[in-house]
Amino acid sequence: MFKSKTASEIYLPFIVFLLLILSGCKNNTNFNEDLIIEKKVDSLLNLMTLNEKIGQMSQVRHFADMNSDDDIATKFIGSVIHTQGPNPGKDALEWQNRFKALQEKALSTRLGIPLLFGVDAVHGQNTFQGATIFPHNIGLGATQNTTLVKKAAQITALEVQATGFNWTFSPCVAIPFNEKWGRVYEAFSENTALTTKMAKASIEGLQGNLKDSLTVMATAKHFIGDGATDFGVEGGNTSLSMKEVAEKLLPPYKAAVKAKVGAIMVSFNSLKGISMHAHNVLVNDTLKKNLGFDGVVISDWKGYSRFGKIDIINAGVDMVMAVDGDLDVFQNGLKDAVKNNLVTMDRINDAVKRILRQKFRLGLFKNPYPTPSLISKIGSLNHRNKAKQAVRESLVLLKNNNNTLPIHKNLKKIVVVGEHANNTGLQSGGWTMFWQGTGENYKGATTILEGIKNNTIADVIYDKEATENHFDADIAIIVVGETPYAEMFGDITDGKGDRKLTLSKKHQKYIAKYTEKGVKTVVILISGRPLVTTKQINSSDAFIAAWLPGSEGDGVAEVLFGDYDFKGKLPHSWPKSVEDFNGKYGVNFWDKSKKPLFDFGFGLTYKNN
Numbered sequence: 365m366f367k368s369k370t371a372s373e374i375y376l377p378f379i380v381f382l383l384l385i386l387s388g389c390k391n392n393t394n395f396n397e398d399l400i401i402e403k404k405v406d407s408l409l410n411l412m413t414l415n416e417k418i419g420q421m422s423q424v425r426h427f428a429d430m431n432s433d434d435d436i437a438t439k440f441i442g443s444v445i446h447t448q449g450p451n452p453g454k455d456a457l458e459w460q461n462r463f464k465a466l467q468e469k470a471l472s473t474r475l476g477i478p479l480l481f482g483v484d485a486v487h488g489q490n491t492f493q494g495a496t497i498f499p500h501n502i503g504l505g506a507t508q509n510t511t512l513v514k515k516a517a518q519i520t521a522l523e524v525q526a527t528g529f530n531w532t533f534s535p536c537v538a539i540p541f542n543e544k545w546g547r548v549y550e551a552f553s554e555n556t557a558l559t560t561k562m563a564k565a566s567i568e569g570l571q572g573n574l575k576d577s578l579t580v581m582a583t584a585k586h587f588i589g590d591g592a593t594d595f596g597v598e599g600g601n602t603s604l605s606m607k608e609v610a611e612k613l614l615p616p617y618k619a620a621v622k623a624k625v626g627a628i629m630v631s632f633n634s635l636k637g638i639s640m641h642a643h644n645v646l647v648n649d650t651l652k653k654n655l656g657f658d659g660v661v662i663s664d665w666k667g668y669s670r671f672g673k674i675d676i677i678n679a680g681v682d683m684v685m686a687v688d689g690d691l692d693v694f695q696n697g698l699k700d701a702v703k704n705n706l707v708t709m710d711r712i713n714d715a716v717k718r719i720l721r722q723k724f725r726l727g728l729f730k731n732p733y734p735t736p737s738l739i740s741k742i743g744s745l746n747h748r749n750k751a752k753q754a755v756r757e758s759l760v761l762l763k764n765n766n767n768t769l770p771i772h773k774n775l776k777k778i779v780v781v782g783e784h785a786n787n788t789g790l791q792s793g794g795w796t797m798f799w800q801g802t803g804e805n806y807k808g809a810t811t812i813l814e815g816i817k818n819n820t821i822a823d824v825i826y827d828k829e830a831t832e833n834h835f836d837a838d839i840a841i842i843v844v845g846e847t848p849y850a851e852m853f854g855d856i857t858d859g860k861g862d863r864k865l866t867l868s869k870k871h872q873k874y875i876a877k878y879t880e881k882g883v884k885t886v887v888i889l890i891s892g893r894p895l896v897t898t899k900q901i902n903s904s905d906a907f908i909a910a911w912l913p914g915s916e917g918d919g920v921a922e923v924l925f926g927d928y929d930f931k932g933k934l935p936h937s938w939p940k941s942v943e944d945f946n947g948k949y950g951v952n953f954w955d956k957s958k959k960p961l962f963d964f965g966f967g968l969t970y971k972n973n
């Protein structure tokens with residue numbers, strides 16, 4: 365028999381449905397957006413030929429790797445990288461226009477898939493003269509300030525966008541086990557928990573909600589074990605067990621995936637003899653399946669031909685830095701491999717989906733071009749003030765006898781010694797204007813000496829190489845340290861290279877010259893890692909680890925003269941002797957018999973002095 369329904373019976377299901385939608389609306393926004401993106405990705409993928417798919421998996425340089433710009437269209441290139449080599453133009457507008465022209469080529473293709481433009485902006489937009497350059501990550505690690513690190517990353521993202529890019533190959537979330545490694549300064553800390561917090565802050569700052577034109581896609585790198593190779597050799601082998609990898613090295617990646625990092629770069633190193641580029645268990649199983657990473661796994665430089673060709677694709681690499689002659693080798697090699705069933709169509713589809721997904725998440729299909737109105741923000745006062753704050757908070761005070769610091773502003777004579785005191789290139793380290801950094805001043809940056817002069821009424825004498833004798837000075841500020849380096853050029857190879865774990869003889873003499881005469885002496889160490897300076901710490905009155913502060917050298921002076929207190933805490937335990945460097949020591953590492961000179965987390969302040 366037909367039973368007529370009451371009004372409440374008729375409307376109840378609709379009301380419940382509506383309430384469910386409304387209540388879940390907030391949490392569901394991302395979910396719904398993700399679903400819509402997945403639909404778009406699938407529809408686009410369905411239209412693509414194998415050539416178009418392999419094209420998306422290719423990244424090339426804007427000035428090399430192609431016969432002409434037309435290759436962007438004819439080879440269906442997915443991404444362009446700017447790194448060491450000719451600049452895209454004279455000023456930011458020219459950079460933007462260069463990338464706009466390449467983007468137009470990509471959009472002229474049948475499916476009009478936009479390009480990703482990537483750059484190693486590892487401490488600010490460090491490839492651009494006039495950009496705000498932050499302390500390298502080791503200095504940011506010393507600040508322990510996640511709010512500051514997030515803000516620094518936001519500024520970096522904006523300046524990266526302002527020069528025409530939508531992707532940065534940062535942050536480096538390595539855990540350096542050995543100070544001999546040439547990339548220690550690219551990492552935040554030897555400490556896993558601190559690195560994990562910093563990685564999250566950095567990625568959140570760089571990516572924001574990904575869609576707006578002020579943020580960029582981030583890359584957590586280098587997966588995994590880059591800083592844990594035996595003897596600290598860049599690209600070497602690590603003997604860590606899977607358990608140690610999971611405990612010590614994986615947490616920053618977990619945090620990165622949780623923060624929805626867009627890309628993860630695989631590392632040059634191998635793990636127990638298996639190249640990370642071809643490490644199926646760690647890339648496919650751990651990173652993609654277990655951690656649920658749904659973004660792009662990108663190879664490192666020339667990774668295809670260096671680390672096993674199609675093996676790297678089968679292990680889970682989605683996009684290849686097809687540089688230095690690798691483009692055709694990669695594209696043809698992969699095409700043949702698919703035809704011969706050596707790489708499945710499923711694997712190719714998975715790789716391409718990940719790339720398209722990020723392009724949709726970035727909103728590139730709607731907004732493929734750079735924004736000219738951002739250009740005026742590059743190196744702006746606001747940005748520089750934030751970088752200055754980062755410098756101040758990164759400084760670690762290791763010694764301050766008899767209140768040598770802060771320096772009185774009304775002393776009569778201050779002598780400043782050392783080429784690092786008046787050179788923004790030297791104070792900034794590698795990955796500054798050039799891959800290997802520079803020994804020259806660069807645009808918009810302030811030296812430590814300039815900062816000192818701005819902060820005192822004293823007569824400030826600069827004795828660059830300690831050739832003069834200013835023993836009548838009230839205080840000597842001696843600035844010493846490492847010259848810039850990047851990657852393997854920074855490795856310390858036990859006598860085989862020029863680099864050492866100690867100060868150069870020349871710099872040791874600068875300090876000895878003044879301390880031996882009884883002049884009150886402050887040493888500022890500019891370095892990408894702790895150096896063995898036990899003797900110099902003992903002989904000086906005050907000693908500061910300033911890391912690689914970047915463009916705002918006056919941040920150092922503001923703390924020296926007491927406008928601000930010291931806040932920085934050691935992101936690495938500090939070695940007592942060269943012998944101690946055979947492995948790390950301290951709480952985190954294996955050789956517990958070795959005690960560092962200073963523990964991880966050490967740092968004096970004026971208050972507790």
Ligand code: BGC
Pocket residue numbers: 447484533585664665851
């Ligand atoms: C480095 C990466 C960098 C890439 C692109 C490689 O040599 O290991 O960290 O992102 O070059 O410049």
